[in-house]
Amino acid sequence: MSRWKALPADLDPRARHLVVSLRRLKDHSGLSMRQLAAKTGYGTSSWERYLGGRSLPPKKAVEAVAAVAGEDPTRLLALWEVASAVWTGQRTDPAPVTPADAAPGVAPGPPARRRPPRGAVVAGVVAFVLVVASAALLVARVSGGDEGRARPVAGSSAAPAGVEAPASVPSYTCHVERIGGQWFAGMSRTQDVILASGHAGAEVAEAQCLLRRAGLPPGDIDGIYGPRTERAVQRLQQRAGLVVDGIVGPHTWGALRG
CATH class of the missing domain: 1.10.101.10 (PGBD-like superfamily/PGBD)
Structure with a gap:
């Protein structure tokens, strides 16, 4: 298993969650960084940035590594949506395309302009997607052997008609x-x-x-x-x-x- 370097101290915890999940998939695949690059179509230097927490990976790269590892990409994509919404300002600019990463015969274009912050509505939607995906994962988890059991506090008697009972x-x-x-x-x-x-x-x-x-x-x-x-x-x-x-x-x- 790879001995990973510590992630940047200023990386948002929700972005960390995505990077750690990608690192885990890479470890479980048993592939070297060079092999991962060959199988996903993204360069070695690109994966070093993505897995080092220095650059937000494209959605297609997340789907590609899930396919290589034989994992359902649903949960990873939900994590990616949240991470892309909170990725700190210095990381919202995609890294410039180098000749090694550019497609053959296509000259690198100018650096991409910084995207404006996403609105509260988008953040709310992606957060909801993450919650739903996490809940489905908890219900369906078998391979991890989890047996989490919440112990609810005994509730009071039923509320009168027309009054909503407390959760x-x-x-x-x-x-x-x-x-x-x-x-x-x-x-x-x-x-x-x-x-x-x-x-x-x-x-x-x-x-x-x-x-x-x-x-x-x-x-x-x-x-x-x-x-x-x-x-x-x-x-x-x-x-x-x-x-x-x-x-x-x-x-x-x-x-x-x-």
Whole structure:
């Protein structure tokens, strides 16, 4: 598996999520950077920029790497939509096309002009797409072996007719135990689901419980990946000698469960 360099410190967490997902697919494919370039049609230098968090990959490149890895591109494309909406100003300009990347017989054109920021409506739509895609992934996930279970607080009696009942609020309680040489908190058995700032659910609560067990308090066990949880993850990564990016992936899960 590749030993990746740390991503730029100013890269938005939602853009980080896309890059980390692409890195993971590249690792799982077993391809070198040169082989990935040959199979996707995008140059080696382009993939180094995309996977280094220095340039937003084109949508077609995301579809291409999903096809190479044999993955359904739906979730990756939802991540790409969100990342493209929040990509920081210095990264919204596509990198200039070099002679090596240009199509044969076509002269490189002038640098692309910076795109204006997308409106709130577009951001809302892509966020909704991400939520729907993530929910579908949680329901259908089999290969990861996840068994996340939200524990809802007992609700009150039914509301009177015409009055909307309040939504049930998830509540999480840590039940940490050692099973087969690994630590589990009773809410998920995942080993590889990717978590980052802004995520929520049973997997986040599982990570929070294991961070607390490791002596790295993440704040409340609320299933919300906020700043305190991210800082606790970074301290764990530093202690374990991992890339300190504040994102929980397979290596960080290994440190949490080990």
